[in-house]
Amino acid sequence: MDFDDSPEEAVWRDRCRAFLEAHAALKPERVDWGESYWAKARTVEEEAAYDLRCRAWQRAKFDEGWAGLTWPEEYGGRGLSSHFAAIFAEEEGRFDVPQGPFAQSIGMAGPTIIAHGTEAQKKRYLTPMLTGEETWCQLFSEPGAGSDLAGLRTSAVLDGDEIIVNGQKVWTSNAAEAAHGMLLVRSDVEQPKHRGITYLLLDMSTPGIDIRPLRQPTGRAEFNEVFLDDVRVPVENVLGEINAGWGPILTTLTNERTGIGGQSPMVDDAIELARTFGVAADPVVRQDLARLHTIAATVRFLGYRVRTAASRGVPPGPESSVLKLANSRRLELSGNVTMSIMGARGTLYGDDAEMSGFWQNYAFLGQWMSRIGGGTDEVQRNIIGENVLGLPQEPRPDKGVPFKDIPV
Ligand SMILES: Cc1cc2nc3c(=O)[nH]c(=O)nc-3n(C[C@H](O)[C@H](O)[C@H](O)COP(=O)(O)OP(=O)(O)OC[C@H]3O[C@@H](n4cnc5c(N)ncnc54)[C@H](O)[C@@H]3O)c2cc1C
The missing domain is CATH 1.20.140.10 (Butyryl-CoA Dehydrogenase, subunit A, domain 3)
Structure with missing residues (x-):
């Protein structure tokens, strides 16, 4: 690849800088990491104040058209190629701005809804992510399903135009602050394990959700256990098709890996x-x-x-x-x-x-x-x-076996 900016990219970089210079200060040449988020456990009040700063910065970007640069314009984005977003991110990284709790919403849920959501879902969820008003959490892992995500057992039963969910999730980052969750459920035990999974968009204020923090060795408690007890989710909150959640799941996971990387x-x-x-x-x-x-x-x-x-x-x-x-x-x-x-x-x-x-x-x-x-x-x-590398696949003895026949 060519590491130099094309003339068009150079113009764009100048525009990014002009916006950033008008709203933020450059990071000092030597960042004092001892004062950074990663060094010190903060009090609940300090965490809340930081969260507000993050949301305010996200809002400022949205108001002037610098949020969701690659997202469609009709949902608050700019419809640009990701190259332009990368240049903005590079420039933003030079400035002292709070990077907020948006990894799950803008980084993961947003791209998944853009790829697999209905028009109504895109209209409802995308813009409040970009304004920073609504954050999301990822309700994928369970006590018995982490690496083997397709082994998840949180159950879903269709009841009229609602789906009743029961089960437990774990390691759910930032669940307590999230307005919505990306929730995976087992909706058909007759099918093999990668089928029969449904991807739901969950309103975290729905009755029956119990969020319990887990303390980490760093002293923080970003993780949570989330218990779901007869939680009723409208069918219109299914992302993609019932029992066909694996496609949207891969979109979320790939975006997550790119973000972490x-x-x-x-x-x-x-x-x-x-x-x-x-x-x-x-x-x-x-x-x-x-x-x-x-x-x-x-x-x-x-x-x-x-x-x-x-x-x-x-x-x-x-x-x-x-x-x-x-x-x-x-x-x-x-x-x-x-x-x-x-x-x-x-x-x-x-x-x-x-x-x-x-x-x-x-x-x-x-x-x-x-x-x-x-x-x-x-x-x-x-x-x-x-x-x-095209190496042989791992042995998968449960391939093609109905989920209900796989030993726990
Ligand atoms: C900082 C952090 C944030 C997280 N946030 C979230 C979140 O917001 N939402 C969410 O749903 N989850 C979250 N997780 C959970 C995370 O996705 C799981 O911990 C991870 O997928 C591993 O699953 P597990 O803990 O069940 O370990 P297991 O799957 O039980 O793995 C145990 C060990 O076995 C190894 N292993 C398992 N299978 C294989 C295999 N096929 N081949 C070789 N080795 C194997 C693993 O590498 C590991 O060393 C988070 C985890 C961390 C650390």
């Missing part, structure tokens, strides 16, 4: 940490930092590749698994390298630690966000093995 590297900060600890000349540390630099560059170029494909109208495919896997490797390495640079001081936490525990939280404990969330590293390797 696209996070920014911080190699310079790790190098600075080595200088602070007086080990920048240590040959082993230098070798580790060189490895980190290499994997960070790989992630960046893979990101360009995914975006270039998208700008040519090719939707993200298995390369999003490669990107996500490379990003997991980057986070794993940055966690291990920075902990080894800090030595015994790496065991400190919170205000006692270097940069208020940023490296401990973001890179060391946080690596599991990418290594497990959105599909584990092992599952990404399976996808790459089968769909990219």
